[in-house]
Structures are given as structure tokens and as C-alpha cells.
Amino acid sequence: ADGKTVVNVSLDPGLEQGAIDAFNARVAQFESANPSIDLVPREYKWDATTFTTQLAGGTLPDVFTVPFTDGRGLIERKQIADISGQVAGLPYAGKFNKEIAKAGSADDGKMWAVPIAAHGQALHYNRTLFTQAGLDPDKPPTSWEEIRSAAKQISEKTGQAGFAMMTSGNTGGWIATTLAYAFGGRTEKLEGDTAKSTVDSPEMVKALQAVKAMRWDDNSMGANFLYEWGTINQDFAAGRIGMYVSGGGNYGSLKAQNAMKPEDYGVAALPLTGGANAGVLGGGTLAAVSAKAEEPVKAAAVKWIDFYYLEKLTNKDAAVADAKTTADSGQAVGSPELPVFDKAAFDERMTWIAQYVNVPVKQMTPYTDKMFGQPLVPEPTRSTQQVYALLDPVVQSVLTDRGADIGSLLNGVRTQAQALLDKK
Numbered sequence: 001a002d003g004k005t006v007v008n009v010s011l012d013p014g015l016e017q018g019a020i021d022a023f024n025a026r027v028a029q030f031e032s033a034n035p036s037i038d039l040v041p042r043e044y045k046w047d048a049t050t051f052t053t054q055l056a057g058g059t060l061p062d063v064f065t066v067p068f069t070d071g072r073g074l075i076e077r078k079q080i081a082d083i084s085g086q087v088a089g090l091p092y093a094g095k096f097n098k099e100i101a102k103a104g105s106a107d108d109g110k111m112w113a114v115p116i117a118a119h120g121q122a123l124h125y126n127r128t129l130f131t132q133a134g135l136d137p138d139k140p141p142t143s144w145e146e147i148r149s150a151a152k153q154i155s156e157k158t159g160q161a162g163f164a165m166m167t168s169g170n171t172g173g174w175i176a177t178t179l180a181y182a183f184g185g186r187t188e189k190l191e192g193d194t195a196k197s198t199v200d201s202p203e204m205v206k207a208l209q210a211v212k213a214m215r216w217d218d219n220s221m222g223a224n225f226l227y228e229w230g231t232i233n234q235d236f237a238a239g240r241i242g243m244y245v246s247g248g249g250n251y252g253s254l255k256a257q258n259a260m261k262p263e264d265y266g267v268a269a270l271p272l273t274g275g276a277n278a279g280v281l282g283g284g285t286l287a288a289v290s291a292k293a294e295e296p297v298k299a300a301a302v303k304w305i306d307f308y309y310l311e312k313l314t315n316k317d318a319a320v321a322d323a324k325t326t327a328d329s330g331q332a333v334g335s336p337e338l339p340v341f342d343k344a345a346f347d348e349r350m351t352w353i354a355q356y357v358n359v360p361v362k363q364m365t366p367y368t369d370k371m372f373g374q375p376l377v378p379e380p381t382r383s384t385q386q387v388y389a390l391l392d393p394v395v396q397s398v399l400t401d402r403g404a405d406i407g408s409l410l411n412g413v414r415t416q417a418q419a420l421l422d423k424k
């Protein structure tokens with residue numbers, strides 16, 4: 001268009017008008033600072049069930065996001081553009097948290113996909129349902145026994161699901177893995193170059209037994225057993241779910257996509273049990289550029305990644321511009337994400353944007369008071385999403401079949417998971 005470099009950029013689907021306005025305002029600010037670039041927003045959200053087809057069909061936007069789990073594979077197979085040259089020129093290129101940087105880097109350390117967000121898993125809860133059930137919303141559960149009893153009380157007193165769980169599009173595996181970590185287990189054991197699947201660990205069994213007890217002994221998990229990330233957010237924001245597990249920074253999406261009422265919202269640290277090995281599963285998001293992108297598009301795409309996702313984390317003027325635009329559109333500023341750089345940069349940014357923070361900060365303290373003290377453990381590294389996919393039907397069986405034999409289901413998954421791990 002008019003000799004401009006056209007770049008398709010990702011816009012989350014199903015946004016509230018305020019969130020669309022905030023995005024469009026940032027696009028206009030970018031285009032005014034970069035008159036030779038024309039940004040074209042395209043609705044896109046990474047989804048395990050559609051991503052592979054979009055990638056193979058070449059239908060992804062020029063700039064798109066993927067979870068940390070997908071970065072290394074996409075780089076190894078050269079299915080995303082090598083933007084490492086442009087990324088190396090960014091002022092903060094060498095400052096990423098080393099562990100987080102690995103998710104988007106090739107074996108030689110060159111960064112092809114840029115970490116833009118990180119999270120630890122957390123327990124989201126509906127304060128209004130807690131109150132209606134006679135529970136104290138300022139004292140959310142701190143153990144799995146308390147989650148179970150709160151879930152039972154919520155479902156008995158309010159008729160809503162006390163505790164709900166994602167089960168489809170790999171999210172069942174993601175959350176099952178989160179619970180296994182919280183119970184002290186892991187789903188893979190790395191030994192040098194080889195990996196052993198431990199999806200059937202005693203801790204995974206215990207975690208799924210806890211879920212089974214809520215479902216079948218207490219009937220406290222509602223009636224929808226086919227949730228994924230977007231639909232569980234939707235039902236939670238609509239007041240149909242008392243508690244669920246997902247990334248700690250979710251409030252921003254809940255507000256932008258599901259018009260979450262701030263007064264309903266609470267988030268707490270995920271209870272850990274099972275001793276020293278228990279951990280909080282951590283993950284995050286990478287921004288990548290289509291392998292089809294020509295050099296000028298690649299250069300413009302990295303400028304957008306810098307402007308929209310990252311500059312605001314390290315540069316005061318950019319942080320303020322982003323926070324002001326977002327807050328002016330009625331969208332969330334200050335959701336508890338984890339740093340992609342270091343804690344000092346994170347804390348400094350919070351001071352820059354303090355006047356724009358509009359999330360219910362006090363209601364988040366059961367999580368924020370603990371989020372830097374909990375042991376954060378990265379997601380499994382080998383065939384991660386494929387193993388999650390294998391676990392989905394196990395979680396679904398636990399929730400739909402009273403007689404589901406957790407041990408034997410997991411044993412079957414271990415054999416298939418091991419075959420995947422052996423391929424690498």
C-alpha cells in the first residue's frame with residue numbers, strides 16, 4: 001500500500017470494544033512513528049488444535065505468538081523466520097532472564113522468537129461465589145484439602161461449579177501437569193540426551209485422584225467437562241465457576257475478552273503439597289515472525305514486537321504510553337505476570353506505571369504476596385504439547401467415567417509418551 005511495508009499483526013479474538021480501542025490506539029501510535037509501515041491487525045490466538053494447520057497452510061499473521069513449549073521445535077525445523085539479527089540490535093537483547101531466553105533461542109544462543117510474557121500457574125477464584133457460599137473471600141484455600149472443601153461448599157450453596165478444570169485442546173494435559181508438579185511430581189526425567197516419561201508418577205496419580213474425589217464423591221465440578229483456555233475463562237467471568245487453575249496473569253484477558261467484573265475476582269497462590277519437589281508450573285509466550293516474511297517485513301515486524309510487547313517493560317516513556325492508553329480504554333493495567341527480564345526491571349516498571357494500575361490489587365495479594373517466593377518449575381521440555389494431548393483423554397475420563405482407572409490410563413499414556421520422547 002503506497003509503497004509501505006505491510007505487516008499483519010495479531011489481535012486477540014473476541015475482545016471487548018475497550019480492548020480493541022486500546023490496540024488500535026497503539027497501532028496508530030506506531031504507524032505515526034513509522035510512516036513507512038502499514039500494520040494490518042488480524043485476529044489470532046495460538047491454539048494447539050489449529051496452529052499446525054495454520055503453520056502448514058501459511059495462514060498465520062506475519063507476527064504471531066506461541067507458548068514457550070513451541071519455540072525450540074519451530075526454530076529447529078526453521079518454521080519461523082530467523083529474526084535473530086534484528087533482535088540482537090534491541091537495547092535489552094542481552095538482558096532477558098537466561099532460562100526464559102532459552103525458550104526462544106536456537107542451540108547457538110541466537111534468539112529467533114522473543115519472550116514477551118511469563119506466568120506461574122495460580123488458583124483463580126470468584127469472591128462473590130465464595131461470599132454466597134459462606135466462605136471468606138480474603139482467605140482462599142491454601143491446601144488441596146481446603147480447595148476440596150471450598151469447592152463442595154460452593155457447589156452445594158450456590159449451585160455453581162466449585163472447582164472446574166480444562167480438558168481439551170491439550171489444556172487437560174497442561175493442567176494435569178500443573179497439578180502433578182504441585183503434588184511434587186514431574187512428567188519427564190532428563191538423563192543426558194535421553195528423556196524418560198514419568199507421566200504416571202505417584203504424584204500425578206494422587207493429583208488426579210483429588211480431582212476424581214471432587215467430581216464423583218462431592219459432585220462439586222459442575223457439568224462442563226470440555227473446557228479449554230478460552231471457554232473456562234468465559235464461564236469463570238460469567239460467575240459459573242468458583243475456582244480454576246490457569247496462568248497467574250490471566251486477569252488482563254478475563255477483562256479484555258470476558259468483561260470480568262473486578263469485584264468478583266480473586267487469585268491465590270497454587271497450594272503446593274508433597275514436599276520439597278513440589279513446584280509451580282511456569283510458562284510464557286513468545287512472539288515470532290512468519291517464515292514467509294521478506295527482509296523488510298521481518299525488520300518492521302521486529303519493530304512492532306519491540307514497540308507493542310517489550311519496550312514498555314524497559315523504557316519509562318514507553319511504559320507510561322502503553323499503560324495510559326490501556327487504562328484510558330478501560331482495560332487492565334497491572335495484572336500479576338512474571339518478569340521476562342530481571343526482578344529489578346520489573347519493580348522499576350511498576351513504579352513508572354503505578355498511577356495507571358487499575359486492577360483489584362488488594363484482591364490479588366493472596367497470589368502476589370507469594371508469587372516470587374514459590375518454586376517456579378518450567379514446563380516439560382520434550383514433545384510437550386504432544387504429551388499434553390495424550391493426557392487430555394485421561395482427564396476427560398476422570399471427569400466423565402466414575403470407574404476410570406487412573407493408574408492404568410496413565411500407564412498407557414506413558415508408553416505413548418515414551419515413544420515420542422525416544423524420537424528426539
Ligand SMILES: OC[C@H]1O[C@H](O[C@H]2O[C@H](CO)[C@@H](O)[C@H](O)[C@H]2O)[C@H](O)[C@@H](O)[C@@H]1O
Pocket residue numbers: 046048067068069119169170171174229246247248249250283284285379388
Ligand atoms: O493451551 C494450553 C497452553 O496454554 C498456555 O497459554 C495460555 O495460558 C497462558 C496463561 O494463562 C496465557 O498467557 C496464554 O495467552 C494462553 O494461550 C501455556 O503457556 C501453554 O504452554 C499451554 O500448553
